[in-house]
Structures are given as C-alpha cells and as structure tokens.
Amino acid sequence: MPNEEHTARPPYPRLGECYRLLAKALDTKASNRHVDQLARQGDFDWQLLANLRDELLETPLSSRSNAQFARFVGAAVETLQENYVRLIKTVALDALTREQALPVLAEHFLAPYLASFLLQMHKAIPSPPLAQLLDEPQHPVEVTLAWLERELGLAPHQLGQRLYPDASGENKNGREALRRWRQGHQLPDLQSIALLHAKLQEQLKPQPLLLRAFTEWLIVARALVVVESAASGYLRLRHRVLHQVLSDIPIIDIGLILSTLNIQAAKPKRELVESGLLLMEQLKRTTAKSPGDQARTRDALDQFRRLLSQHDPDGISTYYLEWLEGRWHVLAGQLATALLHFEKAADLALYRSGQTQKDILREALLLAAYLGSRPVYKRLKHRALAMDLSYLPGWEESVATAHELTLIRDNFTVKFPERGRFVDPVPEFGTRP
Structure with missing residues (x-):
C-alpha cells in the first residue's frame, strides 16, 4: 500500500x-x-x-x-x-x-x-x-x-x-x-x-x-x-x-477551463517548470549520453529538489521530481533504488498528472517486471486498470501472474535501451532475476 x-x-x-x-x-x-x-x-x-x-x-x-x-x-x-x-x-x-x-x-x-x-x-x-x-x-x-x-x-x-x-x-x-x-x-x-x-x-x-x-x-x-x-x-x-x-x-x-486554470497556477513557478523540463530532456531514455552527464544531471536534480521546496511547499509537483529520480537511477544502473522512486512517482501522479500518469505507470510497471517484483507490479497494475489503461491484449483478464511478468519484462530494455545509459563508470546495470 x-x-x-x-x-x-x-x-x-x-x-x-x-x-x-x-x-x-x-x-x-x-x-x-x-x-x-x-x-x-x-x-x-x-x-x-x-x-x-x-x-x-x-x-x-x-x-x-x-x-x-x-x-x-x-x-x-x-x-x-x-x-x-x-x-x-x-x-x-x-x-x-x-x-x-x-x-x-x-x-x-x-x-x-x-x-x-x-x-x-x-x-x-x-x-x-x-x-x-x-x-x-x-x-x-x-x-x-x-x-x-x-x-x-x-x-x-x-x-x-x-x-x-x-x-x-x-x-x-x-x-x-x-x-x-x-x-x-x-x-x-x-x-x-x-x-x-x-x-x-x-x-x-x-x-x-x-x-x-x-x-x-x-x-x-x-x-x-x-x-x-x-x-x-x-x-x-x-x-x-x-x-x-x-x-x-x-x-x-x-477540460479547457481546468487546463487554463492549471497554466495560470503554474506561472509563478516558471523557474521550477523550466528546470524540470530541461532535466527531463537531459534524462531522455534513448538519447546517447556524454562523459560527465551523470554527475551534471545529479547536481541539477539536487538543485531542482531545492527549487521545489522553495516554490512548491505543498508538494504538488513532487511526483515529477520522483519520476526524474527514477529515470536517473535507471540510467545509472541502480535499478532497485529507481523502483522506489517510480513507486512514489506513480502514487503521487495518480489523479493529478493527466496523460503523464500513463507514462509513469508504464515505466514503473516495466521496471517492476524486469526486476521480478511481483507485489509492486501487481499494485501498479491495479492502478493502471482503474484508470482504464492497458498495455497488452487481454491485459485486464488477470492481475500480475508470473507468466505475465515473463512476457512483459523484455520490454524494459526496449524502453530503456543501452544507448541511453550514462557512460561514466557506474555500478553494474543490473541483470534479470
């Protein structure tokens, strides 16, 4: 829970x-x-x-x-x-x-x-x-x-x-x-x-x-x-x-009324928004990384966290920080830690982030399946189904069987290919169980 x-x-x-x-x-x-x-x-x-x-x-x-x-x-x-x-x-x-x-x-x-x-x-x-x-x-x-x-x-x-x-x-x-x-x-x-x-x-x-x-x-x-x-x-x-x-x-x-209201509410947080968008660009899953990117994006993430505490004391946008952290740890090969951040991001994005919650849930589900973490996968899948999201034909007919994890886990390396990972010396990227 x-x-x-x-x-x-x-x-x-x-x-x-x-x-x-x-x-x-x-x-x-x-x-x-x-x-x-x-x-x-x-x-x-x-x-x-x-x-x-x-x-x-x-x-x-x-x-x-x-x-x-x-x-x-x-x-x-x-x-x-x-x-x-x-x-x-x-x-x-x-x-x-x-x-x-x-x-x-x-x-x-x-x-x-x-x-x-x-x-x-x-x-x-x-x-x-x-x-x-x-x-x-x-x-x-x-x-x-x-x-x-x-x-x-x-x-x-x-x-x-x-x-x-x-x-x-x-x-x-x-x-x-x-x-x-x-x-x-x-x-x-x-x-x-x-x-x-x-x-x-x-x-x-x-x-x-x-x-x-x-x-x-x-x-x-x-x-x-x-x-x-x-x-x-x-x-x-x-x-x-x-x-x-x-x-x-x-x-x-x-939808137009709510979107307009949301845009107006985000205007005072322009520095925070721009910082977050730049970080997401730097942490793209498939873009080749250069030497030093791991340290640079780590510093940028820490700065983003500080900005968040200053401009968003209610924690409204914390889901985005957790998503970025999950991305960074995946690209650094620290998969178990990444999953913890993805879990938090999925919890916080639900009933908040519109279409983005689908992207977060998809990445979190694939990582949980890749690591063989069936309890996490099952909980995230319940949330995806409640939001009427589906990723495989017949996906809603069962919840988190071992066979399903086997079928879906290979998609993780498609979503996070090797070419997009940090090139700096990092811990072992992780192997499938």
Missing part, C-alpha cells in the same frame, strides 16, 4: 472518495467494507470499482426501493465515472491543490450531471417542482413531502396526522420523525423511507406510480442535501444545478 505520509491529496478526488460520498448521500455506506480504504489509499484493487455500483448502490436501493430505480441510478453513476476517468486521464492538474480544483469540478462537471439526472427523472415519473426542489431557501425533503400532500389532496402538514392518527407510542415517534425531516433537523435514512413507503401503502393507498415516484424523489431529496453540504465550501450547488435546469446553457469544455 502507498505511504500516505508522502502522498499529498490529489486535486481530483479519488474514485473511492466519490463512491464514499454517494454511499453517504444514499445511506448505503455499510454495504461495502472497502469504500473507506479506496478513498484513503486509492485504487489498490481495480475489480472493487466494478463491484461498487452493485454492492454499494444498486443492491441496497433495489431492496429498499425498486430495481428499476436502482438500475437508473447505477447507469447514471456508470456514465459519470466513465467521463470522470476520461477527464482525469486527459487533463493534468499538476499545479493545483484540491481546494483550487474542486470549485471548478463542482460547477462545471458535477452540477451539469446532477441537472441531467434530475431532468431525466422529471420526464420519466411524477415529480415535485424542480424549481422548488432546487430553491436554496427550501429544504428538499420538505418540498417532496409537501408535493405528496398536494397530490393526495391533503392539507399542508397533515401527512403526519393522517398516517399516525394516535399521537402516542409508535405513532408519536412517526409524527416526530416527519416533523424533524420537514424542518431539516434530521434526514430520513433508507430504512425509514422504506417503512414510510409501507405505511403510505397501508394507510392512504395512493396510486402505485405516485407512491413509487414519491419514494424515489425522497431518496433523491436526501442525497441532494448531503451532496450540497459536501460542496458548501466551494459552491452553491443547488443554485448552480437550478441554473442548469432552467437555462439553455451551452456545453462548456471543462
């Missing part, structure tokens, strides 16, 4: 963090024991991500609500994840902190998806007024309960009295729960929503479609409150979603 002490929070929230928020919003968190670990440590098992939608979302929703709604939510989350991973793989945020990236991600990525999800529900089933559901002064749960009262022909705030006419014992508890939900003092959990569904069916006998729609909207109302609270430090989320719902907003290229 990666050492969290040297792993700064990436600007893109990890998929585990996203699923943990969804689990909290839908009150299904207890359904999967891996989600907190994925949120803290990243993608240590790519197959877990494929199972999360089912175990964490669809199965609990299906048992407490209905299978059709569960599939609808699962399909929406799948689409969201696919587009999110595409964004992570494409757009580097290697000059931004999490706090700088989140407002843009919430406004231009999350809000449009929420708006689309709500509009699809609104078209498919009976619906409370979306303008009221997304109106900041109003509580989404109260809006949903008030809508049901209107649909049932009940006077405002009379649902509790009709469902629980005797204000004592369990009936008193039921009334009190509805009051707390309406006032925003407590959110209905998934089990309580299922119990309310049964009570409505028994006492008031609404039309099945209306009852189903109410239950689904109450789950969504609860989720809106939780997600809005999570985004409150960065964005007025419901206000932005309402703007999306009510306006004909043109498609916005979030």
